[in-house]
Amino acid sequence: MVSIKDIAKKAGVSISTVSYALNGSPKVTEETTARILAIAKELNYVPNAAARTLKKRETKIIGAFLTNYSGAFYGQLLQGMLETLENNGYELIVCSGKQSHRFLPERMIDGAIILDQTFSSEELLNYADRGHKLVVLDRELDHPNISQVLLDNKAGATLAMDYLIERGHRKIYVVTGPKGSYDSDQRLKAVRQVIERHPHIDYTEIEGDFHKPSGERAAQQIIEKYDQPVAVFCLNDEMAIGMYNFLDKTDYKVGEHIHIIGFDNIEVSRYTRPRLATIEYSKRKWGSIASEHLLKLIAGEPVEPERIYVTLIPGESVQIVDGTVGS
Template identity: 65%
Template sequence: MVSIKDIAKQAGVSISTVSYALNGNPKVTEGTRNKILAVAEELNYVPNAAARTLKMRETKIIGAFLTSFQGSFYGELLQGMKEEANKRGYDLVICSGKQSHRMLPERLMDGAVILDRQFADEQLLQYAKRGHKLVVLDRELQHPGIVQVLLDNKAGGTLAIDYLIRQGHKKIYTVTGPMASYDSQQRLAAAKLAIERNGTVEHHIIYGNFDKPSGVAAAEKIMAEYTEPVAVFCFNDEMAVGMYRALQGTTYTIGKDIHIIGFDHIDVSRYLQPKLATIDYSERHWGAVAAEQLIKLIQEEPVENERIYVSLVEADSVGVV
């Protein structure tokens, strides 16, 4: 059996460097990691944990890799994955953080759903080339071992902006997620296009982080600049909730002075006063479809990329101007 000592010798690096590279440790540069992975693939290297797994051929475990557990978004998504996995005879393991990434190359699971920005595209493609089965929820990657199950972010962004424009709004703020977020990039591109098509709308971008504090910061910025009624498209409901909190006790009224629409239709948004307009879809269905497609991929059944459709929920947080 090929060992990491054999890889180190052929790659001309130390054994510890090989170990770091195979485990995804950031101490190794991307160039060195790619070189070592190429040698490992050439020598048909299999980690010890993988060798134990391969004796049984499968673990009956799938993973879900998340950037974090922050916010109320993930509960329904993971529940959908768990229910579908259990129905098909699999268990679900939830992972977060770079140290957990080693579970993929060590084959401690049969496949994984990826919603984790800490995975580079090249890293996931390399895993797919080595036979790992993956479903991605946060990027577009083309490989037979990867299935995309993506939100229809462009439709959602367009629905939100068109709704604000129909209500007569001429000054619109968009509050984005993190710069590296695929969902945020797609929503911003759709929002810009919808605004450009109108031609008479003033557009301001506030860069946020998909959390309540960035919603608070956005509200404070808008109040500091306020001269007339404005509309705000928050790229998720968490940031919209942050805006509600910041506006409480001020002279500004939601739905009259500052008009807000969110994205996700999380449970808490249903109880805000005034009720929050938002873009709706089923997180549980999204998770279930992701698990279904992953298990089909593992079992070598026909699979296809999926799109999770969205709809507009109108509410009193957006009024006519």
């Protein structure tokens, strides 16, 4: 591999002169810079990114760490990150899996946005202690090198439950997310608080995992015990779509027998028939704000934790019922 030493030898100048020229320093005349750049091109010189990183202590690369890439959730979130970072001279890489965690201690990235259960909170705090800048989207951590941008999960879940109860539903199922998921835990906590205020509700929890097949399994479990119209709060839209898929193969109809509300307002939810009621927030804004927080941390600027506002999207998947028993 060609080094700046090889360029210096051919140009008849010092290594430091070559380094100045390649980095556009005014310490080298335009004529000398042009000659060095021409020689570098002739020799097919490729800058050593690792060496440059060690010298400048920056890569201009940010890592977004996700638990996995499946589902329709991540596109707008990552787009929001990408746009903000590009506007500020940074690039984005998307990572998943424990092997990618080494990007932080090896300083292959300047900071990280975390939405990844494979990171323990202890591990993240250890990185922060070493000076790494982090923004978490999936937990609450108190550290000067960590900021958090979280969904207002409790408000969203409360909106969903109140919507079902206000429309007369007294038999309600909740399909949960995976164990250990911050978003699922926060939503479920809010659901249980609502149920405490309405002890007359016939309430059942079904374990899910935020993926369509768990929604299908939940639908099957519900219709096996069906004796009256029921409402179901799926803690994300993916599972709600799974319920639609299963019920479409039966005589049970969404919005008549099984009333469903989701969470996330993913794009496909807008095209379900009947339209899925759900909780909406801007995933693009979430990603953008997370990037803004991280850039402020890197620049040494103060930043305060932030929550992403949520709203209810009504849909024909939830109709008013009178509570009478019947099929």
